[in-house]
Amino acid sequence: MKAEKSLYRYRIEPHEVDFTLRATIPALGSVVLNTAGTDAHGKGFGVDALNAGNHSWVLSRIAFEFDRRPKQYDEYTVATWISDYGRVLSTRNFTLSDSSGSEFGRAVSQWAMIDLASRTAVDLSWVGDAHADAIVDAEPPAEKPRKIRAVTPSERCEHRVVYSDIDFNRHVNTMRYIEMMLDMLPLERLTCEAPVRMDIHFMKECRYGQTLAVGAEFRDDEALFEIVNDEGAAAVRAAIGWK
Amino acid sequence: MKAEKSLYRYRIEPHEVDFTLRATIPALGSVVLNTAGTDAHGKGFGVDALNAGNHSWVLSRIAFEFDRRPKQYDEYTVATWISDYGRVLSTRNFTLSDSSGSEFGRAVSQWAMIDLASRTAVDLSWVGDAHADAIVDAEPPAEKPRKIRAVTPSERCEHRVVYSDIDFNRHVNTMRYIEMMLDMLPLERLTCEAPVRMDIHFMKECRYGQTLAVGAEFRDDEALFEIVNDEGAAAVRAAIGWK
Numbered sequence: 001m002k003a004e005k006s007l008y009r010y011r012i013e014p015h016e017v018d019f020t021l022r023a024t025i026p027a028l029g030s031v032v033l034n035t036a037g038t039d040a041h042g043k044g045f046g047v048d049a050l051n052a053g054n055h056s057w058v059l060s061r062i063a064f065e066f067d068r069r070p071k072q073y074d075e076y077t078v079a080t081w082i083s084d085y086g087r088v089l090s091t092r093n094f095t096l097s098d099s100s101g102s103e104f105g106r107a108v109s110q111w112a113m114i115d116l117a118s119r120t121a122v123d124l125s126w127v128g129d130a131h132a133d134a135i136v137d138a139e140p141p142a143e144k145p146r147k148i149r150a151v152t153p154s155e156r157c158e159h160r161v162v163y164s165d166i167d168f169n170r171h172v173n174t175m176r177y178i179e180m181m182l183d184m185l186p187l188e189r190l191t192c193e194a195p196v197r198m199d200i201h202f203m204k205e206c207r208y209g210q211t212l213a214v215g216a217e218f219r220d221d222e223a224l225f226e227i228v229n230d231e232g233a234a235a236v237r238a239a240i241g242w243k
Numbered sequence: 244m245k246a247e248k249s250l251y252r253y254r255i256e257p258h259e260v261d262f263t264l265r266a267t268i269p270a271l272g273s274v275v276l277n278t279a280g281t282d283a284h285g286k287g288f289g290v291d292a293l294n295a296g297n298h299s300w301v302l303s304r305i306a307f308e309f310d311r312r313p314k315q316y317d318e319y320t321v322a323t324w325i326s327d328y329g330r331v332l333s334t335r336n337f338t339l340s341d342s343s344g345s346e347f348g349r350a351v352s353q354w355a356m357i358d359l360a361s362r363t364a365v366d367l368s369w370v371g372d373a374h375a376d377a378i379v380d381a382e383p384p385a386e387k388p389r390k391i392r393a394v395t396p397s398e399r400c401e402h403r404v405v406y407s408d409i410d411f412n413r414h415v416n417t418m419r420y421i422e423m424m425l426d427m428l429p430l431e432r433l434t435c436e437a438p439v440r441m442d443i444h445f446m447k448e449c450r451y452g453q454t455l456a457v458g459a460e461f462r463d464d465e466a467l468f469e470i471v472n473d474e475g476a477a478a479v480r481a482a483i484g485w486k
Contacts, residue, residue: 014280014290015273018406019413026407030258037257041316047257048315072291072411073284162426163261163433164269168315170262183405187451190406208430 003136005081006042008035012074020191022069025182025198029064030175032094032107035078043134045127047168054116059174059202060089061145062109066096067195075099081136085128088112088121093140106141146199148237151226153215155184160211171205172212177236181225184216185240189223194242204235246379248324249285251278255317263434265312268425268441272307273418275337275350278321286377288370290411297359302417302445303332304388305352309339310438318342324379328371331355331364336383349384389442391480394469396458398427404453414448415455420479424468427459428483432466437485447478 016027040046040057050056070076079095089110096105113122128135159165159180167173178200182190206212210230217224221243227236259270283289283300293299313319322338332353339348356365371378402408402423410416421443425433449455453473460467464486470479 013277014284014411015277015416015418017411018409019411021411024407034256034258041257162422163428163430164267164422164426166261168257168260168262168264173258175258179405179407183407185406187406 003081003134005079005136005138006039008038008078008080010076010078012070012072012076014072017072018191020069021072022191023071025064025066025069025190025196026175026179028066028069028096028105029178029198031078032064032096033059033174035080035094036092036109039080045131045134050113051116055113055122056116056169057111058114058205060110060112061147061199061201062107062174063142063145063197063199064105064107065142065195065197066105068104068193070098070104076104081138082134083136083138083140085124085131085135087123087125090124090127091140091144093138095141103141108140108142108144110145142197145201146239148199148201148224148239151215151224151237152217153226154217156213156215157184158211159214161206161208163208166208169205170208172207174202177202177227178238180212180214180227181216181236181238182240184214184225185223189242192242196240196242198238198240200236200238202236204229204233206235246324246377248322248379248381249282251281251321251323253319253321255313255315255319257315260315261434263312264315266314268307268309268312268433268439269418269422271309271312271339271348272421272441274321275307275339276302276417278323278337279335279352282323288374288377293356294359298356298365299359299412300354301357303353303355304390304442304444305350305417306385306388306440306442307348307350308385308438308440309348311347311436313341313347319347324381325377326379326381326383328367328374328378330366330368333367333370334383334387336381338384351383351385351387353388385440388444389482391442391444391467391482394458394467394480395460396469397460399456399458400427402455402457404449404451404455406451409451412448413451415450417445420445420470421481423455423457423470424459424479424481425483427457427468428466432485435485439483439485441481441483443479443481445479447472447476449478
């Protein structure tokens with residue numbers, strides 16, 4: 001049997017909008033990531049099932065594109081599917097469509113599976129075999145997440161990792177990284193209606209109690225970010241660009 | 244026709260749990276507040292309807308009680324009802340019950356209606372008349388939120404208000420206040436399984452760009468908090484206690 005894209009229906013709730021009454025980028029990003037979790041759980045290869053075997057999914061890179069931000073109480077559908085399992089990374093894709101079926105956003109994410117004891121990546125070949133029937137024969141809807149090389153910050157701020165930043169793995173949750181970076185942008189950028197693309201690259205896990213340095217480099221229609229941990233190592237890099 | 248409590252069903256999702264795999268207090272608090280918004284919207288007196296008349300609901304005080312924190316993927320039901328409209332405050336109540344019907348949490352919230360132009364409280368008598376059929380003849384499930392008087396902080400931290408802290412009114416959103424305060428507690432407290440009650444009293448709205456001072460006073464089985472704005476005025480006070 002050929003696998004199909006899975007569809008999840010949502011509505012933009014009041015706590016997800018900013019003062020433009022449109023969904024924020026972190027709110028849309030959060031729905032995308034939670035949809036990944038829900039879909040994997042429903043199909044039996046979620047974090048909970050993997051943890052039993054002492055494995056977990058770790059997000060390595062993700063790219064989001066939002067052509068517009070839907071309004072409060074707008075209904076929309078997220079379609080998600082896995083397009084391939086490589087040796088190290090699996091690719092999960094998303095499209096977001098409004099109630100008339102018009103696509104307004106998409107995301108491509110790449111996940112590694114780690115062994116929780118050694119915290120090293122596991123060869124995914126066996127997963128590709130075991131879950132071959134979960135692969136959908138449809139290309140990613142956007143360019144795969146780009147690798148972000150050097151960032152030369154002109155502004156920096158500090159962030160001490162607290163309880164509300166961390167997830168069930170005791171690491172900073174993905175949405176908090178995104179918020180830390182976006183919070184360095186001027187409000188006009190965050191609330192503008194131009195189509196936006198964000199590429200994020202996760203390199204090291206940040207932990208409770210660490211003090212992170214969040215740096216930003218501003219260009220014309222782009223901003224680059226780098227989050228450095230208290231040992232001076234780059235933990236997250238990201239780029240956001242507007243059309 | 245007599246009004247009935249409204250019921251909303253939810254499931255604890257992975258992004259709502261901490262490393263104990265139980266829902267965090269902010270996650271449960273967030274569901275309670277979002278349920279208030281959904282219920283008011285559905286009944287035609289939500290913030291969106293009020294804004295059209297240049298009014299809005301503002302949360303004045305809330306008390307939460309959680310006897311235990313449900314586990315990831317547990318299903319539960321939130322019941323909500325308005326028990327009275329005073330001249331200044333209306334009371335909205337909540338109970339949280341697991342799938343076997345056993346109540347594990349409750350909340351009592353008091354809301355003022357403000358005129359968005361003058362930002363002053365509106366006399367609610369007319370609302371009580373217009374929406375008398377929305378009042379449910381059932382007492383609040385817990386003691387109403389307590390007023391918190393003087394707090395003498397032994398620890399303080401600063402918080403600059405950023406984009407991801409603010410809501411559609413450009414004010415710090417309720418859950419962020421709660422997170423700022425709880426983040427000052429040791430992890431063992433936050434993740435313990437003792438029944439907890441939290442009373443929060445909102446006095447002033449905090450805005451984008453302000454720098455807040457969050458102070459905490461620790462007692463045996465209780466902690467008090469005070470958030471002071473950059474003009475030195477107390478904006479939020481709270482108390483949290485464990486049994």
